[in-house]
Structures are given as structure tokens and as C-alpha cells.
Amino acid sequence: MENFETINVNGAFVIVAHLICPTFLEAKEFQEIINEQIISGKTKLVVDLNMCDHIDSTFLGEIINSFKKINCIGGTLRIVEPASPLQDIFTQTNTRRSFDLYKTREEALKNF
Secondary structure, X not given: OOOEEEEEEOOEEEEEEOOOOOOHHHHHHHHHHHHHHHHOOOOEEEEEOOOOOOOOHHHXXXXXXXXXXXXXXXXXXXXXXXXXXXXXXXXXXXXXXXXXXXXXHHHHHOOO
């Protein structure tokens, strides 16, 4: 899956979006990756959006669905915020307070 890189770091699973603008086309691929990790018992997930300049509503919806799935099984989903103005998407959609948002992947992995 070339759009996403997956990395296992000390029991936490990191999904790095190698996309400038993930859309509904990549949402299904992202969903499959998350579902695979949940099925394999991984409950500590980090989604790294640092490379993204824009996220469409379908992809954002899939992040929200993944967050709910992980929480239902007692897990945690953390998000590495984009470095761009996209950070405002979490404020505009009123999801900022729902997610565990971090500036860097290292911060997101710390104290997992």
C-alpha cells in the first residue's frame, strides 16, 4: 500500500499518510489498514498526517470512525497534526477536543 507506510514502534502501530491530499479514494485503503490492525489485536495506533496539506470530509470521517472503533475496544488513536494550515480542520469540524493531537510522531508515541 504505497499511499500509507506502516511502522511498529515498541508495540504501537504508526500509519503514515504519504499523501498531500488524502480523499475518499484513499479512505477505503486507510480503513482496511486500521481494520487489519484491530483484528490483529493492536490497540495503540498513531495516524501521522504531517505530510498532508488537505483532507477531504470522507477521509476525515474515516479517521473519526477509526477513533470510535479503537475506543470501543479500549484502545487509543493518536493523531500527528499536519504542519500546514490544515490543523484548522480539527477546529472547524469541532473534532479537536475529541482527538489526542500531537505536533510530532515522537510526542504521540511518548508515554503510550
